Structures are given as structure tokens and as C-alpha cells.
Amino acid sequence: MKQKIVINDAYYPHLTNYARTQIFYGGSSSGKSWFLAQRCVLDVLAGGRNYLVCRQVARTIRTSVFQQIERVIREAGLLSYFQINKSDMSMTCTNGYQILFAGLDDVEKIKSIVPAVGVITDVWVEEATESERGDVKDLYKRQRGGDEQTPKRMILSFNPILQSHWIYAEWFAAVAWADDQKEHNDGELSILKTTYKDNKYLTSQDRHDLENEKDKYRYNVYTLGNWGILGHVIFTNWRVEDLSGMIDQFTNHRNGLDFGFSVDPSALWRAHYERQNKRIYLYAELYERGLTNDKLADAIRPIIGDEPVCCDSAEPKSIEELRGYGISAYPARKGRDSVLQGIQWMQQQEIIIDKNCVNAKTEISTYHWLEDAGGNAILKPVGTNDHLIAAGRYAHEQDMQDTWYMS
Numbered sequence: 114m115k116q117k118i119v120i121n122d123a124y125y126p127h128l129t130n131y132a133r134t135q136i137f138y139g140g141s142s143s144g145k146s147w148f149l150a151q152r153c154v155l156d157v158l159a160g161g162r163n164y165l166v167c168r169q170v171a172r173t174i175r176t177s178v179f180q181q182i183e184r185v186i187r188e189a190g191l192l193s194y195f196q197i198n199k200s201d202m203s204m205t206c207t208n209g210y211q212i213l214f215a216g217l218d219d220v221e222k223i224k225s226i227v228p229a230v231g232v233i234t235d236v237w238v239e240e241a242t243e244s245e246r247g248d249v250k251d252l253y254k255r256q257r258g259g260d261e262q263t264p265k266r267m268i269l270s271f272n273p274i275l276q277s278h279w280i281y282a283e284w285f286a287a288v289a290w291a292d293d294q295k296e297h298n299d300g301e302l303s304i305l306k307t308t309y310k311d312n313k314y315l316t317s318q319d320r321h322d323l324e325n326e327k328d329k330y331r332y333n334v335y336t337l338g339n340w341g342i343l344g345h346v347i348f349t350n351w352r353v354e355d356l357s358g359m360i361d362q363f364t365n366h367r368n369g370l371d372f373g374f375s376v377d378p379s380a381l382w383r384a385h386y387e388r389q390n391k392r393i394y395l396y397a398e399l400y401e402r403g404l405t406n407d408k409l410a411d412a413i414r415p416i417i418g419d420e421p422v423c424c425d426s427a428e429p430k431s432i433e434e435l436r437g438y439g440i441s442a443y444p445a446r447k448g449r450d451s452v453l454q455g456i457q458w459m460q461q462q463e464i465i466i467d468k469n470c471v472n473a474k475t476e477i478s479t480y481h482w483l484e485d486a487g488g489n490a491i492l493k494p495v496g497t498n499d500h501l502i503a504a505g506r507y508a509h510e511q512d513m514q515d516t517w518y519m520s
């Protein structure tokens with residue numbers, strides 16, 4: 114049966130919004146990605162517009178935004194109008210216009226990407242908080258040329274993880290954005306804030322989970338869609354850099370692995386450690402759900418080869434299986450208070466995170482202490498979104514031992 118494209122009310126006016134920069138942000142499951150996928154399909158179908166859809170890391174596109182756009186096309190009964198090519202990551206409409214995809218970490222592809230007809234009119238950066246300012250700014254240049262009459266659009270979508278993020282300074286501070294505001298549009302810049310309440314297609318389970326979120330920070334950001342503010346942040350001793358030019362010189366590797374499957378991701382931390390100046394260069398990560406141990410082995414082998422990797426000791430069977438697949442996996446010793454001790458040790462290091470380790474950036478920047486009823490921090494970190502941090506604790510277990518032994 115042929116289905117229609119039905120747009121959630123809050124987004125409807127934005128079908129014909131041509132502001133140069135467009136921000137769609139807010140709580141999770143608010144229908145942002147779905148709407149932008151719908152608009153993208155409708156625009157390309159109408160002709161005259163080509164889309165470049167980006168995320169920071171190319172390998173995350175296939176299972177997220179590419180899949181979502183494909184679903185919109187399929188559910189709208191439009192498959193016969195699009196040629197969907199998974200290997201070169203493109204969707205070509207029968208009218209010649211295209212939806213192209215690229216990771217900002219694939220610098221060469223980004224530079225050389227050209228649609229079959231016309232120019233790229235729309236750039237959509239999904240999960241834009243993953244990306245650095247300079248990289249997003251460079252994207253505006255990809256839209257040069259073409260017909261001056263056809264408006265160009267830069268579209269950003271994301272959850273507002275931290276008010277200290279560059280996106281806030283760049284576009285929200287400039288228009289004196291208030292958290293209780295829903296919209297702004299001055300023709301040049303448009304901002305739309307949505308929450309799960311704006312999505313009538315939400316399942317009751319999702320609604321229930323969002324309404325019952327216990328952590329104050331997560332409730333504020335993911336349920337209410339407000340910019341995140343952390344009172345009791347755990348790590349401030351980190352910064353983001355482009356480490357691509359240094360990786361060849363890294364020799365003192367540390368690998369740690371936290372197991373996950375459906376809800377929690379499997380998380381791998383790979384760093385170079387400089388003991389003298391207590392510097393951790395975190396330069397590769399894996400963060401993926403749904404990996405059985407054979408697939409997990411396939412995913413981490415290209416990253417760590419046959420180097421040892423210290424794993425969560427709670428899953429001896431997984432460690433054994435990984436060993437069977439040729440990974441030098443061994444269990445962490447953990448020990449009493451290992452979480453707090455690990456945090457304390459990590460706080461004493463200087464952590465330099467590669468700009469493509471997007472999940473580590475998010476975890477490290479938002480890791481925080483829980484609060485008691487009076488709003489005071491207690492010595493217990495939030496137990497969610499700490500998978501790479503756990504992997505980091507395992508990776509540096511021996512370094513921690515050495516530090517304490519020497520002091």
C-alpha cells in the first residue's frame with residue numbers, strides 16, 4: 114500500500130524555510146532527524162536541490178542517517194524514484210538530483226564531492242555537536258557557485274549536550290536565546306527547539322523512559338531539550354585536538370574494552386601514554402551496539418592488531434571468545450573502589466582527545482557526580498554514558514598501579 118509522508122506539526126512550516134543557517138535541536142526522539150530526512154527526500158524529488166548529509170565520522174552514517182532516509186523513501190512508497198547505492202553512499206532521484214553522504218573525517222571525499230547535476234544546495238550536519246567549529250565552517254565553502262536564485266542552506270541537528278559548546282556561542286548567544294523559547298527566525302538564521310512532545314509517533318515505552326529519567330542533567334537535556342549545564346563535572350583536564358599528524362609517532366599504546374550489546378555499546382579506548390608528563394593521547398575509539406563477539410573481534414582487530422587489550426572482567430566468557438578469535442584480551446583486576454580510584458587517577462592526567470573520537474568527547478565532557486536531595490555532589494559518578502571511560506580505566510590499570518607504587 115502506498116503511504117503518505119506525514120509531517121509532525123511543529124516542523125510543518127519548515128518545509129518552506131529557506132534561512133541560510135537552520136538549527137533543529139532539542140530533546141531526544143523529538144522527530145528532528147525524521148523530519149529532516151522527509152524534507153530532504155521531498156526537496157530532491159521536487160528537483161533543483163542536492164543534499165550533502167554529513168556526520169563527523171563516516172562509519173556512523175550507514176546505520177543512522179542513511180538508514181533513516183532510506184526508510185522515509187520506502188515508507189512513502191517512493192523506492193521507484195530513487196536509486197540507492199550503499200557502496201558509494203548516494204541516493205539518486207530519477208530527475209538526476211542526489212542525496213550524497215560523507216563523514217567530516219573523510220577529508221578527501223568532502224573536498225571532492227560533486228553532484229551529478231547542479232551544485233550542493235543543502236548541507237545537513239547530523240549530530241552536529243560531534244563536530245568542531247572549523248570543520249563546520251569549512252562546509253559553507255562546499256556550497257559556493259550555482260544559481261544565485263536558489264537559496265543555500267546549512268542545516269544542523271543535535272541534542273544540546275553542553276552550554277559551553279561552540280555551537281551555543283556561535284548561534285544561540287548571538288540571538289540572546291532563552292531556554293523557554295521555541296523558535297527564532299530572522300531569515301538568515303532559524304532555530305527550532307523540539308522535545309518528545311512534538312513527536313506524535315513516539316512509542317509509549319520511549320515516552321515513559323524520557324519522563325522517568327532520574328538523572329537531572331539527562332532529564333534537562335534529553336527530556337526537556339534544554340542546553341546542558343553541569344554543576345558537578347568530573348573531568349576538566351581534557352581538550353580536543355586533531356591528532357592525525359601525530360599518530361605515526363605514538364608507540365606506548367594502551368587498549369581497554371568495555372563489553373556491551375543491545376542497550377550499552379561495546380566500547381574500545383586506544384591511547385598513547387606519556388608517563389613523564391602524565392599525558393594521555395586518546396586517538397581511536399570503537400563505540401558500537403549489536404556486535405556479537407566474532408563481529409567485535411573483526412571490528413577491533415584493525416585498530417589494535419595483536420596488541421593486548423584489558424577488558425571488563427565481568428565477562429570472562431567474552432574474553433575467552435575474543436581470544437579464540439585471535440585478540441589478546443585479558444581481564445582487568447579492578448579491585449575495591451576501582452571506579453573512584455580510576456577517576457582520581459584520570460583527573461590527574463592531561464587528556465588530549467582526537468577530534469574524531471566523538472563518543473569519548475561526549476562521555477568525558479558530560480561525566481558528572483550524582484547529587485543528593487540538597488543538590489550537593491556525592492562521591493558517585495552517574496552510571497550512564499560511561500562506557501569509554503570504563504574502557505579507559507581498564508586500558509590504564511597498570512599505569513595507575515605504577516603511579517601509586519611510586520608515590
Ligand SMILES: Nc1ncnc2c1ncn2[C@@H]1O[C@H](COP(=O)(O)OP(=O)(O)OP(=O)(O)O)[C@@H](O)[C@H]1O
Binds near residue numbers: 120143
Ligand atoms: N513524521 C513521522 N512519521 C513517522 N514516524 C516518525 C515521524 N517522526 C518521527 N517518527 C518516529 O519517531 C522516532 C524518533 O524520531 P527521530 O529519530 O527523528 O528523533 P530525533 O529528534 O532525531 O531524536 P534524537 O535526538 O534521539 O536523535 C523515529 O525513529 C520514527 O520512528
Ligand SMILES: [Mg+2]
Binds near residue numbers: 146147
Ligand atoms: Mg536524531
